[in-house]
Amino acid sequence: MVAFPLQMPGDGVKLFGFTVGHIHMDLGYFLAGEAGRITIPVTAYLIDHPKGLALFDSGLGARYARPANTPIDGIVDLAEGETIDCRLRAIGVDPADVRWIVASHLHVDHAGGNAYFPNATVIVQKAEYCHAFGEAEGDPVYDRADYDTGQPFLRIEGEHDLFGDGAVVVFPTPGHTPGHQSAKIRIEGAEVVLAGDCCSLRRSLEDLRLPEHCHDAGLFLSSLRRLAQMKRCGALVIPSHDPEVWAKVPKGVPILPGALVS
Numbered sequence: 001m002v003a004f005p006l007q008m009p010g011d012g013v014k015l016f017g018f019t020v021g022h023i024h025m026d027l028g029y030f031l032a033g034e035a036g037r038i039t040i041p042v043t044a045y046l047i048d049h050p051k052g053l054a055l056f057d058s059g060l061g062a063r064y065a066r067p068a069n070t071p072i073d074g075i076v077d078l079a080e081g082e083t084i085d086c087r088l089r090a091i092g093v094d095p096a097d098v099r100w101i102v103a104s105h106l107h108v109d110h111a112g113g114n115a116y117f118p119n120a121t122v123i124v125q126k127a128e129y130c131h132a133f134g135e136a137e138g139d140p141v142y143d144r145a146d147y148d149t150g151q152p153f154l155r156i157e158g159e160h161d162l163f164g165d166g167a168v169v170v171f172p173t174p175g176h177t178p179g180h181q182s183a184k185i186r187i188e189g190a191e192v193v194l195a196g197d198c199c200s201l202r203r204s205l206e207d208l209r210l211p212e213h214c215h216d217a218g219l220f221l222s223s224l225r226r227l228a229q230m231k232r233c234g235a236l237v238i239p240s241h242d243p244e245v246w247a248k249v250p251k252g253v254p255i256l257p258g259a260l261v262s
């Protein structure tokens, strides 16, 4: 007699996306050699698993928040109510209930909201932790005020199955930074990949294009190729900062895999 599992990985898992500000910057920052400027969304996610709540990245921090009725400065914009704590409260989630923050990496546009989650454990690759608390000192894209916020860190090396059931698996995608990581999430039988800055724009992955600056170009390309292979096998890869892709991702409601097929 064949025993069918009562529960499959991903059953009962919900994924929510949030826009946590915008940044206006050179396109070459993402695609080497490209001229012009681009306005990108800053993105963060809530993963609602039967065993607890987790964030994937926390967006820009409060110091970037623009008071209501003041003009946009033209580079970074985080309007009132756009910080990740406000985004969660708007859907009835108390930031104090978040148990984990999976940090793709510790740059200012990915870890800026960590302080809003006092009861969370921050999950980072050990290489990212060591870099952020070591040689990144003085690098303007790393600010200890974002990530030296008192919560415990879980420093991992390699893959990490967050809930032990295969529903949310964190995996290393180094290159953009020494310890960059992405996450694959099973939803309704589909595999959704939150790429982080391993793949900032759709074209990064489609054309295997590197940015002008990265920590390690060879590792970056290997990580991009890994994502490309996952995509060929059917994974739905969401870039971190692609305005057109992000426009199609529903915000503040569960993301259904069908919405990600273009």
Ligand SMILES: [Zn+2]
Pocket: 107, 109, 110, 197, 240, 241
């Ligand atoms: Zn970024």
